[in-house]
Amino acid sequence: MIENFLRRPRSPGDYAADVVRVAGLLSVIAAAVWWTWTDAGILALALPALLLPRFLGTRSWLDILFGIVVLIAAWSNVLDLYTTVVGWDLVVHFVCTGLIAVMGYLLLASGRVVPSGPGERIPPRSAIVLGLALGLAASAVWEMIEWAGFTFISDEIFVTYQDTIGDMVAGGLGGLVGGILLALVPVTRIAQEVPQNRGTHR
Secondary structure: OHHHHHOOOOOHHHHHHHHHHHHHHHHHHHHHHHOOHHHHHHHHOHHHHHHHHHHHOEOHHHHHHHHHHHHHHHHHHHOOHHHHOOOHHHHHHHHHHHHHHHHHHHHHHHOOOOOOOOOOOOOHHHHHHHHHHHHHHHHHHHHHHHHHHHHHOOOOOOOOHHHHHHHHHHHHHHHHHHHHHHHHOOOEOOOOOOOOOOOOOO
């Protein structure tokens, strides 16, 4: 994983993915200057997620997509889109949780907890079943965090039974689609061949 993280960009997609990470850092600074420190903290929580695809060695298109979706999810909180745009909450839960399920599977695969690793073919049944399970698990954890925020921090956080169940259904469906994506589309980089040492000239 460290080798993946330290890998130098080799394509326009690689550079674009790093630009998204820089945008995440600039978002935190912008929120601290023009919004509130709480908003800056919310956006700061997205920064570790933006680094995850690099550690996992995902393909650049997935790296870019994941980074953009994570930033949209974070900014939607800052801009109150979840409460002002009807259905936006469910859309973000579906897309973001689906991609989180993909990253969760790849993280488990990197530790050989589940089948497959970087550059290997992911067993379809494992990907689909675990994608769904990870999507539901991520949704449950998120709803617990929302409940804790509502109970111990601020009653302005919108939490209802119907909202919780709807979010978990959307997240579970997103995880299922993420599992199908894992089963059908290569999402990790193929390990590059290490050049043979031809010796040094004296």
